[in-house]
Amino acid sequence: MVVGDASIDIDVLVIGAGPGGYVAAIRAAQLGKSVMIADKSDFGGVCLNRGCIPSKALISAAHQYETMQNGDIGISAEGIKVDFAKVQQWKSSVVNKLTGGVTSLLKGNKVQTFNGEVMFINENEARLFNESESPRYRFKHCIIATGSRPIELKTFPYGGRILSSTEALELSEIPKSLVVIGGGYIGIELGQTFAKFGTKVTVLEGSDTILPGFEKDLTQLVSRKLKKSGVDIHTNALAQGCEQTDKDATVTFTVNGEEKQVTAEYVLVTVGRRPNTDGELGLDLIGIKMTDRGMIEVDEQGRTSIPHIYAIGDIVAGPALAHKASYEGKVAAESIAGLPSVVDYRAIPLVVFSDPEIASVGMSESEAKEKGINVSVGKFPFAANGRALSLNATEGYVKVIANKENGLVLGAQVVGAEASNIIAELGLAIEMGATLEDIALTIHAHPTLGEIVMEASEVALGHPIHIKI
Known part of the structure; x- marks a missing residue:
């Protein structure tokens, strides 16, 4: 119970309930910590509510509309129209299902939640407040995961058109x-x-x-x-x-x-996007070390210059990616629990949901060469893959880069249908220290787009089956 303005004790306070914050909160709770997570907006953050998920829903709808208009494979339809209000309604239903899922997951892991602002009082306490309440919390550890917002140009202020x-x-x-x-x-x-x-x-x-x-x-x-x-x-x-x-x-x-x-x-x-480290949070009050771009400086476990306060996601160095934030959230929570987890960005994938999709992981060929590594490169086109042909999606290729001395996979790039899914196998290869032979000797189901990864590895090894080099 709270008496007057007394502080409520908590093991971990998480500020921000996006893909970094809510994952950190759940992982900390799993590790036996009492956790409070606060967010002034919708739980799930920008990614789930105003970014990754709604945009991919619209991308999917647009792709289906385009496919229905394409008569290349002998199927066409007349009078196709877009009911955009219904598209938006469907998009919102997808978002609502996922935001509800996040809330349920937090509740299921016994994470306390608060919808409102947070302001540091000192490096061990913070005030949480909204229109109806303003409790004060004393925490042993804190994870800041406040995300980012779109950069606004002075000559193009948001509003109107x-x-x-x-x-x-x-x-x-x-x-x-x-x-x-x-x-x-x-x-x-x-x-x-x-x-x-x-x-x-x-x-x-x-x-x-x-x-x-x-x-x-x-x-x-x-x-x-x-x-x-x-x-x-x-x-x-x-x-x-x-x-x-x-x-x-x-x-x-x-x-x-x-x-x-x-x-x-x-x-x-x-x-671009700007880190949410300004405003009423009060980071300047407690003296957390930051860069001139408003990013919080952290070590390999996410610790800030105040050792019991961590920062993750878009407010620290690196690409503004939801999966990066989630990964860093797990590392921070595990560090708080005394585990030896540290970040390793070697196998972090970058994906663009364009048409065709683009995905990259690890080193590019030029990056490897700049490091003085003698490389083997294998490149295999979608146009030579049976599944790609049957999908009428022949644009693109998979490119695999490996160390020529030992065959160790260093990086890969994919452009083409389902690149966002194909890149996962290549990320795993880099993470586990796999070689080109490991991939080439792995039996891939036929006919699948995944075979292109195997074929590219065989090209790099110098013995491809389905193309000449």
């Missing part, structure tokens, strides 16, 4: 036209989705290729599919400003010094 990814996912109607500022994974996924629904899309990307950070061989296939869908792509493009009316917005941008303009019903800004 200018959208962040959050508003784009909630549109009630399919826009007739859309300018996407930022050709990273969020911009490409959403831009391509709306293009499949019939929106005229223009992508403005500041670097010399869309999806910067991925090898150009991978992104070229996506660029080609985008252009086939009628998407205009401008690389080396710098957005300068925007003029809005009640019906549209005109974006001024430059390409190699030449000024251009494009008008669309909406402008979607996807230029």
